[in-house]
Amino acid sequence: MKLTVWYICQIGYQNSQWALTKLSSPLLKTTCQVSKRPSAFFFSAFSFSSSFFSSLILGVRKSLKPTNPEPEFCTVVTIMAVPIYRLPSLFALLAIFVAFSTFLASTEAYDPLDPNGNITVKWDVINWTPDGYVAVVTLYNFQQYRHIQAPGWSLQWKWAKKEVIWSMLGGQTTEQGDCSRYKGNIPHCCKRDPTVVDLLPGTPYNQQIANCCKGGVLNSWVQDPVTAVSSFQLSVGAAGTSNKTVRLPKNFTLKAPGPGYTCGPAKIVKPSKFISADKRRVTQALMTWNVTCTYSQFLAQKTPTCCVSLSSFYNDTIVSCPKCSCGCQSNLNDPQSCVEPNSPHLASVVTAASSRSSKNNVAPLVQCTSHMCPIRVHWHVKINYKEYWRVKITITNFNYVMNYTNWNLVVQHPNFDNLTQIFSFNYKSINPYGTINDTAILWGVKFYNDLLMQAGPLGNVQTELLFQKDQSTFTFDKGWAFPRRIYFNGDNCVMPPPEAYPYLPNTGSKHGVSMFAMLLLISLTILSFHHLFT
Template identity: 65%
Template sequence: MASPLAFSLLAFLVFSSLASIAEAYDSLDPNGNITIKWDIIQWTPDGYVAVVTMYNYQQYRHIQSPGWNLGWTWAKKEVIWSMVGAQTTEQGDCSKFKGNIPHCCKKTPTIVDLLPGTPYNMQIANCCKGGVISSWVQDPANAASSFQLSAGLAGTSKKTVRAPKNFTLRAPGPGYTCGPAKDVSPSTFLTSDGRRKTHALSKDMEHYLYILPVSCTEDPYMLYSPYLAYAVNDPSKSSYAPLVQCTSHMCPIRVHWHVKLNYKDYWRVKIAITNFNYRMNYTQWNLVIQHPNFDNLTQLFSFNYRSIAPYGDINDTAMLWGVKYYNDLLMEAGPYGNAQSELLFRKEPSFTFEKGWAFPRRVYFNGDNCVMPPPDAYPWLPNSSPRLRFPSFVLMVVLWAALALSLIHHL
């Protein structure tokens, strides 16, 4: 006999005014990094042509809109003659050049990706996504971003070329710091007809970008009425600043963990994610949830599942995301701004409903960490399906807990 349970957990993603320092080491993704590879594919009269590729080897953190922003410092007096698949944000002082003017003359150029829909003759493979890069686990086919540049005044051989230094990556989410560069084997490329492989002309340079300690800064909300539709399209407001539906919690995202049913050998949880932000469609969203019973997950509906298992054989951390073309797009605030799933867990000898055991230990939404303050009390419920019917006021206990998100700002 199954008995209904109704205690739930809400994860509110909010702009926190807490000033705290996050750890650089991510215990749920200890080997996550972004790797930059610099391939010289052709020599030119005063330099070379290179393909620069960023690989996102983070398990669950995407680089989201408005996308990546890559910079470096040239080792000598290099300039960028031309680019394909990206562009610099500034041209710099090119006054010493007459006739053929470089694309960029800055000592420290800043590069941004081109947008989808860029003309075909300005594209290369893995470019033109508006700077958005998916995580390696969720969408490996879109976990890289590339562009091509022609560098001048740069040396024309392996002996005279100097690698750029002081790489920086600015992107939504955590900040990144660059590890030391090293030479690696040349990459392999296909010719334009796709029938022949070619190699880069020299050893490549590879950088690893790791997550930096970051601080959280105050970003207070204004109270908007859900009926003020004109405010959504107000050109004076940033398109990425949240415009939140008027609710009691005033949070842009709510994650609802609801312990729904208690069977003799199993228990069932319903997860509902609701988007209250009028300005954001979360494409390819994901949840990372830490709970000791994920090793006994037996069935999952309408979500994808991947065990992260950061501690080897201990399977207590799951990555969940929507099924492609079905619920991988979490729509902006409105009747379709939600995604739901149910999880069926098998019980083990240590299973208990006491003292909040049924709730997650940690919750991440799109890589943002939620901090859960403990409630004053948890409901004490039976560990197995009861034979006698419990009073309705016990069965309908609802526990609401707010998880304050410290949004991570890029440096």
């Protein structure tokens, strides 16, 4: 095994091309793509024309200050060149490098319809105490259409030292932990990694603060910015008592109520400022740090949670949700995953599942369908007028153990720039691409249809949209009248394949095939009668 040092320099400040040069042989050069992260494990394969074997390259790179002003960024990489015939004996070493690279790679969430959406957790130190500080922690849901419903959020972190929570307002920890070393005044929580939840509505006023006590429910920013904020106050002991001695908590975890959110490290920011009620005085926090949490549907659940079906007035075909969109009935690992709507034991099964769901937040109990999704969104092209056209949207709940409160629907269609009227739903345009107005968020009217009931006769809500035609773009051909993308409660729904969309009767290859089949059938019938009577 040979240990070789390679010298890597970036060509230009923002150029992604790198020159890889062997120190012992400057003439041997090639170019490669190298991550711009300051420190990372990597592995790749190279084949050198000057040698008779390929080599597996394993290495660790570290940033160095360039000594030559020509390259603006340099690194030194320690590399092991391993002949191919020795590769089987190094599987263990390769596994270690792969594990490290996986560990160091960050998992980031990006939503193309809400690229800046996140939940920001802000810590404001408002007072110093003899052994710590008093802080107000506020959760801001800056996501446009993704909200947190009951049983609500829970926030966990790990203390940097041996801090304790003496008291809390507006929230509480789920466990007290071991406080046996304290006598007399017992702390509220002594756990190294406390988990905080919101208090329920109806909490006594002497235990409340502003924006608390909603049961952990956070609305989306578009639906209601006022209820998209939640706060609690805690008094921390055995901690630093100044800006220089305070140690920031780490390893933040936000559940809403299950997984899906990934939180970054705490970062110190400019202290928050507060305006008095009479707006004549401004005060500020003694110290402030933020934690940003982003959502990923892939982390939240293994399978999708909704699907889309399509129909139109100009075609009798109803395009159902794709089969097994959210699962299959033949899943032997979970035989209780669905229940037939006409089952004689439906009531007892739903009651048992509801009690388990309230305690453990178990998987939904859905009605047995071909798609097995808890939610189905049906888009029906209803009527065509001279200058307008009408669409009916129906949202159906197939989940027997879930009522969806403050639900919302995000629809992407190019004709939303000419939406004339919407019935029985609230509407707001969101423009993720600046001036392109093709995305809208719809949600229910409060106290009317903002609650989507569990599966059954009342488990659906519906609306109609009236669009004005733009003659330069409007057409019923090639599936233009159907949505490009639909989200329910922030999760992307499974769409049917484009070739399955309802087509116009007088156009499309499908119509040509069916006409050919009809003509062929008529011809065969005539030939049969001809041979029969001759």
